[in-house]
Amino acid sequence: MRRAKSLHDDPALWIMLIPVILYLLLFRYIPISGVLIALKRFSPFLGFLKSPWNGLEYFRQFFSSIYFERVLRNTLVLGGYYLAFAFPVPIILALMLNSVRKPRLKKAFQTVTLLPHFVSFVVIAGIAINLLSPRTGVVNLFRQSIGLEPIFFMQQQGFFPFIYTFIRIFKESGYEAIVYLAALTAIDPTLYEAAEVDGAGRWRQLTAITLPSIMPTIVLMFLVRIGNIVSVSFEEVLLLQNDVILETSEVISTFVYRRGLLGADYSYATAVGLFETVFALILVVSSNSIARRFKNAASLW
Amino acid sequence: MPHLFGKRHKGIRRSTGAVVGDFFITLGLAAICAIMLYPFIYVLSAAISSPEAIRANSVVFGPVKPFSLEAYRLVFGDSRIWIGYANTLYYAVFGTALNLAVTVLAAYPLSRRRFRGRKVMNLFVSITMFISATGMMIPLFLVVKSLGLLDTRASLLLAFAASPFFIILMRSFFETIPEELFEVARLDGASEWTILLRVVLPMSGAALATIGLYYLINRWNGYFWAMVLITDPNKHPLQVVLRQLIVVAQMGEELDVSIDRAGTTAEAIKYATIVVSTLPIALIYPFLQKFFVKGITLGSIKG
Structure with missing residues (x-):
């Protein structure tokens, strides 16, 4: 046994790991330790080591500013809307796709619903802004054709969360449906045959076989989403927002970008980013532990 | 009943x-x-x-x-778009190649059951997934800056040389290869490098296609870090140019009513650019869809 072990403790394996070790040290671990600048009054001229310590001052500044409440609220609103409106869509889509009997038709539908996932945020956001434009957008042309006033969607605070959520649904539903489709194909087909023999109709089969079978997947995905509620799709928000609607569209991550990278207020922005990391970590860890407990319970059923 | x-x-x-x-x-x-x-x-x-x-x-x-087809003539005559396209090809080809190389080299030792460093290295890789992108934003920027890599093409390639998530995913693929194959290869006197190149990689076509596609799409579609790390327009990928063209310009026009449309052709160029930038990916993914779906499924089971 000992010989077998040393046999595989080949230096070649360590050599293969060199690139990833270097990469992670340089671009992950050093930045992680770099979050300490949140506790310093960082000046690019003095550098990391010589900048003076500043304690929790930047955290205090952030928590007492008007931005704290605003960005936290917007982040949770976008995450919450996503959970409420977007979560069921891929499940329904997967159920629909799964009931298509012709394999080629099913594949064609799936190819189309996956398309938006592969298109860049920039293009999707650009098209959305275009279609919603007050002067040339198709949505407003339609409103005008039935005698309604055009709406300047991208400039009204109230519309932003809905526009963002709709675009996320549009872009990711087909992609997220894949997990549920996999769970659906894992269901034993003899269950349906037996149900049919017993005279169970379609609806009965759905509620008695299909939904209970994919319920563990649904619950797990739901917990994963709760864990990620803070991590809104930041690149997308950044593309869709503009100065006029910052009040409803500024989220924690875009705020960090604006203050830190555009405003060069490095320490303050790092403090805000650290707050987000801790908050997100608490959510992820707690939803993971619930998920694990659930998984164990599910295997007992 | x-x-x-x-x-x-x-x-x-x-x-x-x-x-x-x-x-x-x-x-x-x-x-x-x-x-x-x-x-x-x-x-x-x-x-x-x-x-x-x-x-x-x-x-x-x-x-x-x-x-x-006037718009296409203009698109192909516009140097910004040409340069952007060339840069995107550069980042996509070299970036994806680097991503795959680092990922495979990391995933293989991590998948070897009797590798002594397996546990600690798995932890070393997976722990980095817990830090949110927002928390990393400023520190990562400062690291790239202090390395003197700002405004270089290398910054984009190196700062995103691999994704811990895809390393773990690739490791899961490798772990499905039966252990006996390794034993046989070792008895034949094959080195770890030979096993990786001659045994493991030829069996991992689906995994390489899936993860390669993920990386390729990230490289092709990414705009944020290219915009943050690179200021020289000659090094900007197409998505950064596109953002300027279809998001910033568009919002600018709409917010400022006094500006008349910046010429009719500008409008057409916008759409033609979207088409030429999106078409390559839209043509590739249906062929890789099968692998892709398999990859997500494996990831969700293991994850």
Whole structure:
């Protein structure tokens, strides 16, 4: 046994790991330790080591500013809307796709619903802004054709969360449906045959076989989403927002970008980013532990 | 209980209700697909319609005559777009190659069951997934800056040389290879490098295609870090150029009513650029869809 072990403790394996070790040290671990600048009054001229310590001052500044409440609220609103409106869509889509009997038709539908996932945020956001434009957008042309006033969607605070959520649904539903489709194909087909023999109709089969079978997947995905509620799709928000609607569209991550990278207020922005990391970590860890407990319970059923 | 409803035979004709239900489900999916396709049909239509038709708001569904390929001529004559395209190809080809190389080299030792450093290295890789992108944003920028890599093409390649998530995913693929194969290869005197190149990689076509596609799409579609790390327009990938063209310019126009449309051709160029930037990916993914779906499924089971 000992010989077998040393046999595989080949230096070649360590050599293969060199690139990833270097990469992670340089671009992950050093930045992680770099979050300490949140506790310093960082000046690019003095550098990391010589900048003076500043304690929790930047955290205090952030928590007492008007931005704290605003960005936290917007982040949770976008995450919450996503959970409420977007979560069921891929499940329904997967159920629909799964009931298509012709394999080629099913594949064609799936190819189309996956398309938006592969298109860049920039293009999707650009098209959305275009279609919603007050002067040339198709949505407003339609409103005008039935005698309604055009709406300047991208400039009204109230519309932003809905526009963002709709675009996320549009872009990711087909992609997220894949997990549920996999769970659906894992269901034993003899269950349906037996149900049919017993005279169970379609609806009965759905509620008695299909939904209970994919319920563990649904619950797990739901917990994963709760864990990620803070991590809104930041690149997308950044593309869709503009100065006029910052009040409803500024989220924690875009705020960090604006203050830190555009405003060069490095320490303050790092403090805000650290707050987000801790908050997100608490959510992820707690939803993971619930998920694990659930998984164990599910295997007992 | 259900037996009371009488005998049922296997293979009987499906009830009218089921047929009607099927019809409505198909109809519903067709409607969903129409919604998903509409924005792209709109763009494709606008890109081959005459600039005047776009200006007059007559493009709603399908191209408006007279057709015009003027926009494409302009796109291919516009140096910004050419340079952006060339840069995107550069980042996509070299970036994806680097990503795959680092990922495979990391995933292979991590998948070897009797590798002594396996546990600690798995931890070393996976722990980095817990730090949020937002928390990393400023520190990562400062690290790139202090390494003197700001405004270099290398910054984009190196700062995103691999994704811990895909390393773990690749490791899961490798772990499905039966252990006996390794034993046999070792008995034949094959080195770890030979096993990786001659045994493992030839068996991992689906995994390489899936993860390669993920990386390729991230490289092709990414704009944020390219915008943050690179200020020289000659090094910008297409997505950064596109953002300027279709997001910033568009919002600028709309917010400032006094500006008249910046010429009719600018409008057409926008759509033609979207088409030429999106088409390559839209043409590739249907062929890789099978692998791709498999990859997500494996990831979700292992994850």
